[in-house]
Amino acid sequence: MIEWRLAVITLLAHYRRHPWQLLFLLLGMVLGASLLVGVETINQEARARYAASEDQASRGEGWQIQPHQREGFLDQTLWINLRRSGIDATPVLDMRLVDSQDRPLLVRGVDPLAYVGQLGRPTGSSEARAWVDTRVAASYGWQDGDNLRFREDQTLGPLQLIEDLGPWIHTDIATLSELAQSGTRLSYLNLPALSPSQLDTIRQALPQQARLMSQGESTQFGQLSASFHLNLTALAMMALAVSLFLAFNALRFSLTQRSALMAQLRSLGIGQPALVKAVISELVLVGMIAIPISALAGSQFARAWMPQVQMTLSSLYGFNGLLSVENLLLPLGLATVVILGAIAMVLGSLMLDPRVALSLGFRSRQQRQQTQSLGLLALGLVLLLVVTVGASLVATTGMALTLCGLLLLAGAAMTPQWLQLCCRAVGRFRLRSALGQWALTDLDEQQRTTRVAMIAVMLALAAAVGMRMVVGSFELALEGYLKQRISADLYVRTGGDDHALWQSRLSTLPGITTITPFRHQRASIQGEAGSIASLGDSAEHYRHLPIKVADDDWSSTLFDGGCLVNERTQLMADLSLGQQITIGDTGQPPFSCTLVGVYYDYGNLKAQAFISPLLMQTALGEVPLAGYSLSVSEATRQQVYQSLLEWLSPAQIIQRERIRNLATTMFHQTFAVTTALNILTLLVAAVGLFASLSSVEHHRLGQLATLLALGITRRQLLLAQLAQLGVIALFALILALPLGMALGHLLLDLVNRVAFGWTMPVHYLMEDWPSLLGSLLLALLLSALWPLWRLSKAPVSQLMKGDS
Incomplete structure (x- = not known):
């Protein structure tokens, strides 16, 4: 016990001389943990509200009267x-x-x-x-x-x-x-x-046209929004993983710098078990400080993000409950779990590090660095094989996101060997300049000291590239979809008024080329909650639908007991063309139709089917008319709009450009949270590099002092180190690009399909890469500039003493 106490006191005294290392260690735990705590606080609050809503519905304590029509x-x-x-x-x-x-x-x-x-x-x-x-x-x-x-x-x-x-x-x-x-x-x-x-x-x-139902009965919010919450958690876990590299780096170099001190403690009779317990106690003590900070920061993040998340839940999932962060108990509990888990991961990683193993007396592990690097490469290749094989077997969102995590882990595992191979290859070049030759030769040693930070940078950039592919592909797909799906010039909501009356009114207006009636009814399709709709009585009224796959003669079989379903319905219910589909929950006996086609339906998280007006009338009786879509010549469009205002309110008349702009704006609002998390992850990676360089150079002080003593100017030394860092960062970015592209493919082809029921073309958006990579490299170099400048300004005598 006395040995352990003396070791703890001695090790902690190190931070009085190097407070920055303690700060970076705290930052490594707090940054990622607070992001994860904030996201999980929102998720837990939402799940609690969902459960309360469903419990209220099951007890019959609250009721609603809603229209049968989805938009009625x-x-x-x-x-x-x-x-x-x-x-x-x-x-x-x-x-x-x-x-x-x-x-x-x-x-x-x-x-x-x-x-x-x-x-x-x-x-x-x-x-x-x-x-x-x-x-x-x-x-x-x-x-x-x-x-x-x-x-x-x-x-x-x-x-x-x-x-x-x-x-x-x-x-x-x-x-x-x-x-x-x-x-x-x-x-x-x-x-x-x-x-x-x-x-x-x-x-x-x-x-x-109305129905009575328990509040919460119509929508299983927890099931519908599970993918949304899981995606947020996955991004937050990514931020935590990146920040743990920062914590690992800070503690690793702190222990490496104290290797001589630990050797002295062992020579004074303090055993290896007591020394290991002291290191664990040191990390746990830092964790106890990090827990309340993470809880407070996480709750503030949750409060800041809550309005945006609530807007998304309300707009996409129809959830109108109130989300709030009322006390710190939930964030505090989450922070405790996350920090303790982070401590365990950092400790486990440290014990496998050769330098730390040597400092703690595990001399047998000193020779394992090269073997470890090759072992990690083999692990990365095995994980890539698992991802490749598992992609065809994915059935749930959790499995899809797990594959994304394994892909990033494979990239992290292969990074050390990749950096080593690249730096050694560059080191074989011969330059006339002695300083340049030293910089090339020293690249391999420099990448060893910065590889942990570079892994974090590489992962953050891969996530940024992948998410940019997702958002960009979705945006391009949505743009094309809206141009085809929202093709009419005016959409009129008449609210169930007489069809013959409106046909008579509209036929008198000039310039109208197509009048498409629209009926809409809540229903379930093969057990999936959603709606059914009918348009006109000819194929002309359905050709604007963005068809994914259909029978050759769907335009005729649709009016002979056929139906078109959206892509989500097909994927969720595993439907195939020609299959009989059951439609129920309409207030009338269930009926069936034959699947003749599937259409894209981005943004709709519910099942939907189009049937002919005759089939709808036969199965459901007279369904109230929801409205009309009108194709109007450009010359008379404003005149028709003004004429419609004589019979309807502005809220009942929707212009094409307005609804397209609204859909696009809602799309950007939906991705705002994920974009913010992505930016924060990149910031965490930049802080990690800053912390790494502030700590890592301490063990190279003698080498830098020798260079200065040989006549190398401080400016030359600073530029040489920045050039080294830029080359290593470039190698990391080269690996991040294919990794990010593969991640984008998984997110688009697997996660979107399984979670939301959407598929879309993959766009690499290469025109965005130069600005993305250039800005990141610039940010990395700026984050590295201060610690390297500070080191280059230290007096030679101070560098020789080993303390900057």
Whole structure:
């Protein structure tokens, strides 16, 4: 016990002389851990809300009345009739509006007294006409009392900022109805716990186009969004892995620098077991300091990201629950688990390092460096083989992301041998300059000291290249998809009005070349929740669909009991052309159709099928008309739009460019979180290189002092070391490019297909590579400049003493 205590005190005294090493060790643990803690705090909070919603639904404590049509509305008369029957129904109107800066906003009309009262918060100023979450407001730059401006000089406000209100801007339902000119429409009605007699009363009062359901019954949020949360976790794990290289580097060089001190301790009688326990205690003590810091930083990250994540969950998955970080207990627990796991990984890696093994007295491991490098190369090749074979066997998102992790691990394992081969090959060149020849010859030794940091840089860049491929490919696919799918000039939502009346109205308008009616109904397709729809009674109305695969005569068989399904449905239910498909959960008996084609449907996370109007009418009776899509000549487009405003509100008429811009904006918002995580990972890698160079040069002080004593100027020495670092970084980047391309392929071909049900062409986006690689190399050199400059400025006498 005395030996252990003396060893701990002696080892910790080292950090009084080298506080930077302690700081870098803490940074290595805190940076990645805080990112992972922040992401997992969001994920755990979302899962808890999902579970609460499903539990509420199973107990029947909350009910909703929703329209049968996926994008339909209820009429206010239903709400009035229920209130007259003594049932406390609360109306809600949800609208997606675009402000004057073309930003999509989620606006919810409610009864403000009932809604804000339920939150237990005062309504504040009586002048407030809209309520918004403080973090949402901060992301848009809004202040208390501001007014929101929309197109056509419409305004909403003044605003009142409230904590933890979610992604929706709340306002009085009458205000929103007037703003959107939605008339008497409602999105849904919220109901409290109901008695059996009240349930019977409501069911009898429901119109044909409405249905009663438990809150949370219609959407299994946990299942739908599982892939989204898993992707965030995978990116955060990537950041943690990169940051652990920083922690490993800092502790490795700290122990290497103290090798003489450890030898003295052993010569004084302190045994090897006590010395190893002291090193473990040192790391655990640093971890105990890192835990509360990681918890605090992680909770702040979670608070900052929560509005964006909530916007994504609401827009893509239909989840409208409130996410919040109420206390530090969850982040603290997560930080403890993550930090302890990180300590175990760093310790395990350290014990396999030859330099550290020598410092701790494991002399037999000193000779293993070359064997280790070859062993890691073999491991990397085996992992590549596993990834190649496993790619054809993937069935779940977890398996797909595991293969991505194995691919990155293979790259990390092969990096040491790759850097060694490249540096030795370059070292064989002969230069006339003595300093240049030294720089080339010394490359192999330099890569040994920086290889851990270079592995982190290589992994971060590979992840950046892979994600850029995913985002770019998705963006290009979405652009082409929107041009084909959103092909009509105007989309009109008539709200179930008489078809004959609207056909008569539209036929009188000039320049309309095609009128396509649209009916939409919630349904399940082969057990997958989603919807069915029908367009016109000829193939002309369906040719805008981006067909992936179809029968040669699908345009005729579609009207003979056939159906088209989206790609997600085909992949999730493993469907093939000609197969009979069962459609149910429509409020009518199930019916079947024959699969005649599959179409791309990016952004839709639910099943969908198109059937003919005749089949829909035969199976479901008269389904209310949702609206029309109109192809209009450019010369009369504005005139037709103005004529439609005489019969409909602006909210019921959607112009093609507006819906395309909205879809593109929502796409960028969805990827904002992953882009932020990617940038943070690159920053962590840059900090890791900075820390590595600040620590690694200490054991080369004598060599640098000799060069200075031989007449090499400090400027020459600094440039030579920067050139060495640039060459080694370039070798790491050369390996990162194919690794990132392979990662992008896995993410597009496997993760997207399994998680979301989408496939798309892979675009390498090589035109982006020069700027990406150039900016990263510049960032790496800038991060290395200060420690190398600081070292080059130290007096020769100080360098000879071994302390910079």
